[in-house]
Amino acid sequence: MNNTTVRLRKPNAKDGYAVHQLISQCPPLDQNSVYCNLLQCSDLSDSCILAESDTGVIAGFISGYRPPARPDTLFIWQVALHPDWRGQGIALKMLTELFASQSNATALETTISPGNVASETLFARFFEQQQMQVVKHTLFSSAEHFAGKHDDEVLYRGSKATA
Ligand SMILES: CC(C)(COP(=O)(O)OP(=O)(O)OC[C@H]1O[C@@H](n2cnc3c(N)ncnc32)[C@H](O)[C@@H]1OP(=O)(O)O)[C@@H](O)C(=O)NCCC(=O)NCCS
Numbered sequence: 001m002n003n004t005t006v007r008l009r010k011p012n013a014k015d016g017y018a019v020h021q022l023i024s025q026c027p028p029l030d031q032n033s034v035y036c037n038l039l040q041c042s043d044l045s046d047s048c049i050l051a052e053s054d055t056g057v058i059a060g061f062i063s064g065y066r067p068p069a070r071p072d073t074l075f076i077w078q079v080a081l082h083p084d085w086r087g088q089g090i091a092l093k094m095l096t097e098l099f100a101s102q103s104n105a106t107a108l109e110t111t112i113s114p115g116n117v118a119s120e121t122l123f124a125r126f127f128e129q130q131q132m133q134v135v136k137h138t139l140f141s142s143a144e145h146f147a148g149k150h151d152d153e154v155l156y157r158g159s160k161a162t163a
Helices: 013-024 034-042 090-100 117-129
Strands: 006-009 049-053 058-065 073-081 107-112 132-140 153-160
Touching: 006 090, 013 034, 013 058, 013 073, 049 090, 058 090, 073 090, 090 117, 107 117, 107 132, 117 132, 117 153
Parallel strands: 073 107
Antiparallel strands: 006 049, 049 058, 058 073, 107 153, 132 153
16 A cells, blocks of 8 residues: 555646556556547546645546536546555545535536445445435446446436425
């Protein structure tokens, strides 16, 4: 385990290639193209967050976006923590800081493939901490949307109760 301090910040285009390399070390995440990671780090920078060690290593990255049809929502695309930095609460801290930085966001959505216990636990902790009510349903099914070549993607939507 690496205990060196990490600082959280917005990514920029210069981080895109390092993010791509980080994700390759974080199965079961899908590896997207470098170009996709570059767009996340530039155009979607406001809804993404990066953890950088004091030696300049990219230790963590969360990609997200604000779905145009649901302006109250932050959708989390991927969460990646380098294996050396896991188990220190960094992913939960990144998620919390990212959500807090979003204007007018009262809901958070993500998809999780059944059996990804680390992801299920991370988001369960986040929803508890935010006192959000959670609903879930299969958004993309293995048979219908992935030609059986990928697990189901189950959507979790946590939202703050309205008064
Ligand atoms: C999932 C991942 C981001 C967690 O990063 P992390 O910084 O180690 O997570 P945290 O330390 O913030 O843990 C948050 C909670 O999840 C739990 N958790 C983390 N990894 C876990 C694991 N492998 N198994 C069970 N629970 C786990 C922690 O115990 C903690 O819960 P607690 O407060 O009850 O102890 C990291 O393991 C990872 O990058 N995995 C590979 C990619 C992936 O699956 N990403 C998620 C899908 S988008």
